Amino acid sequence: MDHFKQTVRHDAVRVRQYIISFFKWSLIAVVTGGIGGALGAGFRWAITYVTDIRTANPWLCYLLPAGGVIIAFLYRVTKLSGHADTNLIINSVRSEDKVPITLAPVIFLSTVITHLFGGSAGREGAALQLGGCIGSFIGRVVRLNEKDMPIALMCGMSGLFSALFGTPLTATVFAMEVISVGIIYYSAFLPCIVAALTAFGVTNLFGLSPTKYVLEDIPQLNIVNILTVAVIGIAAAVLSIIFCFTLEKTHQYAVRFFRNEYLRTAVGGTAIALLTLLIGTRYNGIGGEVIAEAITQGKALPYDFILKMVFTVITIGFGYKGGEIIPTFFIGAAMGATIAPLLGLSGSFGAAVGLIALFCAVVNCPIASVILSIELFGSNGLIFFAVALCVSYMLSGYYSLYSGQKIMYSKRRARYINKQAK
Known part of the structure; x- marks a missing residue:
């Protein structure tokens, strides 16, 4: 009888832990995805805006060297030179190192400058870095322990990736899969998908629709x-x-x-x-x-x-x-x-x-x-x-x-x- 009571008590504790974790990560993911969605919408608007300016004024491409000097100055003055990139976020997930919050505004401005003056680059590098910064910041605010911080980082990555590309499921799996090839961090599944869907919903509220194509020339399967x-x-x-x-x-x-x-x-x-x-x-x-x-x-x-x-x-x-x-x-x-x-x-x-x-x-x-x-x-x-x-x-x-x-x-x-x- 005593053994039965201990088993029931132990199972009740485990159920309570799972319920607490479910609500904890759902809340963190919603907040992360909400912030990421708003920031991602602003980032998409900024990139589109400066791209339109450059398209209307092609001569801006010849000012790219000056834009590069400004970017170098931003990284020098914030002491981020040489080691602040997407690899920093990927390494932080494994090593549990902190991501400097100053990286967020710097990568935002630097990417906008690159696109304004015609550099050939995308925007997902900024998305992963911005997302990592948001996840790290929220993790520190709610005082997550060192084992939970990597999940918060992946949560932020999936939110920003979803906001910029409009592909929430890809964003979810990409954040879990890209860190270590051959290993998927399933513990991050719930937080990542909640953050991705929240960010996706926020960008829709801003009127930003996802990119989709209709293929008509699909060959026969043989x-x-x-x-x-x-x-x-x-x-x-x-x-x-x-x-x-x-x-x-x-x-x-x-x-x-x-x-x-x-x-x-x-x-x-x-x-x-x-x-x-x-x-x-x-x-x-x-x-x-x-x-x-x-x-x-x-x-x-x-x-x-x-x-x-x-x-x-x-x-x-x-x-x-x-x-x-x-x-x-x-x-x-x-x-x-x-x-x-x-x-x-x-x-x-x-x-x-x-x-x-x-x-x-x-x-x-x-x-x-x-x-x-x-x-x-x-x-x-x-x-x-x-x-x-x-x-x-x-x-x-x-x-x-x-x-x-x-x-x-x-x-x-x-x-x-x-x-x-x-």
Whole structure:
């Protein structure tokens, strides 16, 4: 009888702990997602606003070196130079280190400056860093312990990612999957999805709708088309290795030869300004129009993906801020639209497959990539997307946009390796 009472008492304690945790994390996630949604809406508006200004005044691209000096000054004066990027957030989830709150306004302003003056960058780098700052700040306010702080960081990341991309399920899984390849932090599932959905709802209140495309040229499901799509996956894997390798090496050489941050950003900005003078403004900024054209019309110049890669590598490598994922969308979509017609597929469908396959290859997040394909393009053709991204995932090796990412399990066999991404 005493044993039965002890068992009942023990079970009651456990049930109470689960209920408390459920409400605790739901509340934290709603607050985090609400703040993240409002901040994300403001950030999306700011990027759109400065992009419209730059589009109306293309000469602003020639002032990018001056913008780089301002960015370097912001990071120098806030003592964030050299180590405040997305890798800081990823490492903080594993190490339980604190994320400086000053990073939030600095990355916000720096990304806006980069886009105002025509740097080739995205916005998700800022989203992950802003989200990490919000999660860390709220975690400190409510006095979370060191074991709970990583969940708060992932909660913030998913909220901001959802707010900027309008893909709450992708944001949820991406935040849990991107930290350590081969391990998904399931304890963060509830907080991340609540934060992502809350942020998504807040952006909808501001009138910001998610990006979605309707694919009409989906091929028949047969072995020939599956093998053809696998070829696009192979191309994406090769392209991802080239992109990640050149991005990392460009940054290393830029730091080595131009130790002064002001000089480094000025040199990189000058290079982009000269390329813009020679080529035009097609590869400055996010390049959303080119992505949309590739997906909806199947049109892309055969060298689009190469030049966008060059512009992005210089921009990010020399210290400008923003992110690499939207440029990855551009590169993957342009590559897919270019090679798909050569393989007997429509350029539009090839662009969609190339976008997803390259995204998967550079972030090593296959589950998030599958969900992204559904949220962007619907469930039709899902098998083709899955084939392309699983091929690109395996063949891309251990390269990543984020050197802070850990490869916990081998891509070739069920073996624990705990290896730093390249």
